[in-house]
Amino acid sequence: MKDQVDGILQQWKQIKPELDCSSMGVVGRLRRVDNQWKQQLDTVFKKQEMSSIEFDILATLRRSQIPLTPTELYKTLMLSSGAMSTRIEMLVKRGLIERVYSEQDRRSCKVMLTDQGITIIDLALHAHLENMDNLLKPLNNDEKNQLAALLKKLLLAQQ
Amino acid sequence: MKDQVDGILQQWKQIKPELDCSSMGVVGRLRRVDNQWKQQLDTVFKKQEMSSIEFDILATLRRSQIPLTPTELYKTLMLSSGAMSTRIEMLVKRGLIERVYSEQDRRSCKVMLTDQGITIIDLALHAHLENMDNLLKPLNNDEKNQLAALLKKLLLAQQ
DNA sequence: TATTGTTATACTCTATAACTATA
DNA sequence: TATAGTTATAGAGTATAACAATA
Numbered sequence: 001m002k003d004q005v006d007g008i009l010q011q012w013k014q015i016k017p018e019l020d021c022s023s024m025g026v027v028g029r030l031r032r033v034d035n036q037w038k039q040q041l042d043t044v045f046k047k048q049e050m051s052s053i054e055f056d057i058l059a060t061l062r063r064s065q066i067p068l069t070p071t072e073l074y075k076t077l078m079l080s081s082g083a084m085s086t087r088i089e090m091l092v093k094r095g096l097i098e099r100v101y102s103e104q105d106r107r108s109c110k111v112m113l114t115d116q117g118i119t120i121i122d123l124a125l126h127a128h129l130e131n132m133d134n135l136l137k138p139l140n141n142d143e144k145n146q147l148a149a150l151l152k153k154l155l156l157a158q159q
Numbered sequence: 160m161k162d163q164v165d166g167i168l169q170q171w172k173q174i175k176p177e178l179d180c181s182s183m184g185v186v187g188r189l190r191r192v193d194n195q196w197k198q199q200l201d202t203v204f205k206k207q208e209m210s211s212i213e214f215d216i217l218a219t220l221r222r223s224q225i226p227l228t229p230t231e232l233y234k235t236l237m238l239s240s241g242a243m244s245t246r247i248e249m250l251v252k253r254g255l256i257e258r259v260y261s262e263q264d265r266r267s268c269k270v271m272l273t274d275q276g277i278t279i280i281d282l283a284l285h286a287h288l289e290n291m292d293n294l295l296k297p298l299n300n301d302e303k304n305q306l307a308a309l310l311k312k313l314l315l316a317q318q
Numbered sequence: 319t320a321t322t323g324t325t326a327t328a329c330t331c332t333a334t335a336a337c338t339a340t341a
Numbered sequence: 342t343a344t345a346g347t348t349a350t351a352g353a354g355t356a357t358a359a360c361a362a363t364a
Contacts, residue, residue, distance in 0.1 A: 003314045011222040023291035029310035034193035063170040107340045107345040132182035138316030151188035155162045157297030266322040
C-alpha cells in the first residue's frame with residue numbers, strides 16, 4: 001500500500017535518480033504525522049477553550065504539584081518571558097491560576113493552580129489522553145512500544 | 160537511560176496512579192522530535208533565504224516537472240488561496256518563479272520555475288537531504304526502515 | 319451563478335527590548 | 342549591576358471575505 005510520501009519519493013527518483021532521498025521517507029512521514037496529530041489535539045483543546053500552550057502550562061503546574069515561577073515555566077516550555085507573561089495573565093483572568101508573591105524575594109512570584117484550574121486541567125487531561133489513545137489506534141501494543149523506543153533514541157541523541 | 164518524557168510520565172504516575180498515560184509516551188515523544196527537527200530544518204532553509212513553505216512550493220513545482228496552478232498548489236500544500244497568492248508573489252518578486260497566463264481560461268495561470276528558481280531549489284534540496292541525513296544519524300538502517308513503516312501505517316490509517 | 323486568483327482586513331502569536339522594582 | 346516579571350512594539354504568518362475578471 002502506498003501513501004502520499006511514496007508518491008513524492010517516486011517523483012524525485014524520476015527527476016533526480018542519482019539522489020538518495022530515503023531520509024525524506026522518514027522525516028517527511030514524521031512531520032506529516034505530527035501535523036495531523038497537532039490538528040486533532042488542538043481540536044480537543046479548543047473544546048476546553050484553551051490553546052495547546054495553555055494546556056501545557058496548566059499540566060506542568062498540575063504534575064509538579066508545587067507552584068512554579070514564571071521563569072521556571074518559560075524555560076521549561078521554551079517560550080520567551082514576554083510570551084509567558086501574556087499567557088499567565090490570560091489564565092489569571094479566567095480564574096484558572098493565581099500569582100502568589102514571594103516574601104523572600106519581592107521581585108518574584110509563584111504561579112499556582114486555583115481549585116477551578118485543577119478541575120479544568122483534570123478534565124482536559126482525560127480528554128487529551130482519550131484523544132491520544134485514538135491517534136494510536138492503528139498500532140498494536142508492540143508497535144507503540146517500538147515507536148516510543150525509536151523516538152526516545154532520537155531524543156536522547158540530540159540532548 | 161531516561162529522557163524528559165520519562166520524567167513527565169513518572170510525575171503523572173505519582174499524582175494520577177489510576178491513569179494510563181502510555182499514549183503520552185508515544186505522542187509526546189513524536190511531537191518533541193518533530194519540534195527539534197523543525198527547528199534544524201528551518202535553520203537550513205533560512206540559509207537559502209527561504210521559509211519551509213517556500214521550499215515546499217519550489218520543491219512541488221520541481222518534482223512535478225510541469226507548471227501548476229495556484230489552486231493546485233494551495234490544495235496540495237493545504238494553505239488558503241490568499242496565503243498562497245502572497246507566497247507566490249514573494250517568489251515572483253525574487254525571480255524564482257513566473258506566472259504563465261492560460262489561453263483557454265483567462266482567469267487562470269500556471270506557476271513555473273525560472274532557471275534561477277531551478278538552480279536555487281536544486282541547491283536547497285541537496286542541503287535539505289544532507290540535513291535530514293544528519294537528523295537520522297542516531298538510527299541505523301534497520302531502525303530507519305522500522306520508523307518509516309510505523310509512520311506509514313499511521314498515515315494510511317488516517318486517510 | 320460559479321470559479322480563479324488577488325487584495326484588504328483583522329487576528330493570533332511571538333520575540334525583542336524597554337521598563338519597574340528589587341536584590 | 343544583575344535579575345524577575347510585565348508591558349509595549351513590531352513582525353511574521355495566516356484565514357476570511359470582498360473583489361475583479363472570466364467561465
